Amino acid sequence: MLLWKGYGADSWDNCRMKITPQCVASLTWTLKDTLNEVLDELDEPVEFLLGGTDLLAPIQEALQGHEPGDTLKLHLEPEQAFGDFDDSLLILEPRAVFPDALEVGMAFETLPEGCSPDAPRGKIWFVSEIYPEHVVLDANHPLAGIALRLSLKVHSVREATEEEVGKGTMGMGFFRLDIGTDHDHGHSHDHDHDHDHDHDDDHNHHGHHHHGSGGHLH
Numbered sequence: 383m384l385l386w387k388g389y390g391a392d393s394w395d396n397c398r399m400k401i402t403p404q405c406v407a408s409l410t411w412t413l414k415d416t417l418n419e420v421l422d423e424l425d426e427p428v429e430f431l432l433g434g435t436d437l438l439a440p441i442q443e444a445l446q447g448h449e450p451g452d453t454l455k456l457h458l459e460p461e462q463a464f465g466d467f468d469d470s471l472l473i474l475e476p477r478a479v480f481p482d483a484l485e486v487g488m489a490f491e492t493l494p495e496g497c498s499p500d501a502p503r504g505k506i507w508f509v510s511e512i513y514p515e516h517v518v519l520d521a522n523h524p525l526a527g528i529a530l531r532l533s534l535k536v537h538s539v540r541e542a543t544e545e546e547v548g549k550g551t552m553g554m555g556f557f558r559l560d561i562g563t564d565h566d567h568g569h570s571h572d573h574d575h576d577h578d579h580d581h582d583d584d585h586n587h588h589g590h591h592h593h594g595s596g597g598h599l600h
Contacts, residue, residue, distance in 0.1 A: 398449040399539045404433035406546060407445065408538040414531045421525070422557075427537040434550040438463060441532070441556060448536050458530040464557070467527030472510070473501055473519050480517055484509060493519075525557055 401407050408427040414420050430436040432445065440462045444454055460466050477484075479496035488509045493501055501507075505521035512518075546552065 398451075399541070400447050400449045401432060401445045401536065401539050403442075403446065404542055404547065406431055406540050406542045406552065407536055410535050410537065412533045414533075416529045416531065418531075421528075421530070428554055429552050430554060430556075431542060431546055431550065431552045433542070433547070434552075436551050436555045438556050441534075445534070445536070450536050450538050452536045454532075454534045454536075456530075456532045456534070458532065460527050460529060463528070463530050464523040464525045465527075467522055471502070471505070471521040473498060473507075473521075474516050475501075475519060477513065477515055477517050480509075484512060484517065486510065486512060490519075523557070 399405070406429050408429045409424065410427050411422075411424045412420060413422040432442055437445075438458070440458055441456065444456055448454065475493070475497045479494045486509050490507045490509075493507060501519075502521065507519040507521050508524070510518040510520040
């Protein structure tokens, strides 16, 4: 991981609390791929729990010691983020076992009856492609196989409450996959990339469209 850092005009103020291994930090960011395409922007500050599950370990490590006004730029290789793309997590299933109102980007925590019993369990399956006779499902994280460039700004830092520490999250996360829960913090979570996942926030009673939680993709 490569890291650059800068300091805001007011970062000299030693009275400001610095980020520690267990605290709450309010952040904004811009996430890009290595071709400089914007994948996500968090325009309004959102609180994340350090020492919990909200942020990837390399991001938490890079934030340590920083304070409000500081900016950071990180480069994360796939193995530091969401892993390499795994072709074994692409499966082909009969179109007939899925609901008529099927759309690319819908996600299933449980596959319909009639799907292969050999499909790995405990995965979130995204509808990647739809054909007359079959459906392509993909259980890779939407950002799998992608090197990421993340520009972060720290807006505020405070101590975490016992309740927050106990929960291990502020309810947001750095691109955790989240089904069936709406975390609308005024920031876009459209994550189109080479794996053709188009994620909306609409739900369907047979499946759900994927949306992120806090850069949010759990």
